[in-house]
Amino acid sequence: MSDPIKVDIWSDVQCPWCYIGKRKFEAGAAQFGGDVEVEYHSYELAPDTPVDFEGTPLDYLAQHKGISLEQAEQMTQTVTGIAASVGLDYHYEHIHQTNTVKAHELIHYAKAKGRQLDMKERLLKAYFVDGRHVGRIEDLADLAAEIGFDRADVVRSLEANEYLADVKADVAQATEYGIQGVPFFVIDGKYGVSGAQEADTFANVLAQVRDEKAAAQ
Amino acid sequence: MTDVAPTPFTMVGDPAAAACEGDACLIPGASDSSADSHPA
Numbered sequence: 001m002s003d004p005i006k007v008d009i010w011s012d013v014q015c016p017w018c019y020i021g022k023r024k025f026e027a028g029a030a031q032f033g034g035d036v037e038v039e040y041h042s043y044e045l046a047p048d049t050p051v052d053f054e055g056t057p058l059d060y061l062a063q064h065k066g067i068s069l070e071q072a073e074q075m076t077q078t079v080t081g082i083a084a085s086v087g088l089d090y091h092y093e094h095i096h097q098t099n100t101v102k103a104h105e106l107i108h109y110a111k112a113k114g115r116q117l118d119m120k121e122r123l124l125k126a127y128f129v130d131g132r133h134v135g136r137i138e139d140l141a142d143l144a145a146e147i148g149f150d151r152a153d154v155v156r157s158l159e160a161n162e163y164l165a166d167v168k169a170d171v172a173q174a175t176e177y178g179i180q181g182v183p184f185f186v187i188d189g190k191y192g193v194s195g196a197q198e199a200d201t202f203a204n205v206l207a208q209v210r211d212e213k214a215a216a217q
Numbered sequence: 218m219t220d221v222a223p224t225p226f227t228m229v230g231d232p233a234a235a236a237c238e239g240d241a242c243l244i245p246g247a248s249d250s251s252a253d254s255h256p257a
Binding site for chain 1: 232
């Protein structure tokens with residue numbers, strides 16, 4: 001039995017293409033059929049966003065980018081349609097725009113306990129589908145508890161900034177790697193895949209890595 | 218804008234695939250810098 005192929009993914013909780021790309025990657029990995037080990041890394045698209053911003057991304061952009069609400073609403077229609085094509089029911093009208101650094105800390109907390117993938121999925125769904133807040137400690141603790149974590153321990157960890165350094169290390173690593181956008185996938189530490197690529201792309205590069213490893217043995 | 222380091226990876230796939238490059242991508246299409254005009 002061969003070792004799993006390592007896939008490192010830089011992603012943000014409030015990145016619409018990251019959730020879509022996650023589904024496409026998962027489809028590609030299933031199509032590939034081999035053993036894959038995934039590790040998510042933190043990337044902050046809007047680190048200056050206040051945690052308590054009251055409004056949706058539409059409101060945020062209307063205030064900060066000079067885009068009308070009507071224009072912003074039109075812009076969401078395309079991505080909402082693409083999300084639906086991969087089985088994701090985005091609800092931009094319910095999204096709580098916020099700062100995601102604590103969400104990233106929670107993903108690192110979950111990784112330390114062997115549950116990173118479950119926490120990542122719960123946070124993406126919470127943000128894009130369920131309209132839940134993913135910036136406040138109490139809300140994040142609720143989400144963590146929903147998938148089985150000790151709520152009080154999550155609050156303790158997030159209040160103590162236990163994994164903040166790990167989040168910043170991921171962001172710094174992204175800069176060092178020249179990563180300018182997310183999602184960004186690193187396959188076996190060798191191949192880079194940028195954006196929400198089609199499932200075939202992921203399946204093909206995974207198969208290529210498998211074949212290269214086999215040939216090297 | 219600081220210089221961006223060259224990627225150490227061999228890039229594969231469609232270079233125009235949709236990705237987010239900053240807060241404008243919170244609403245895809247709000248920025249020309251995001252690749253969302255080329256949806257995956």
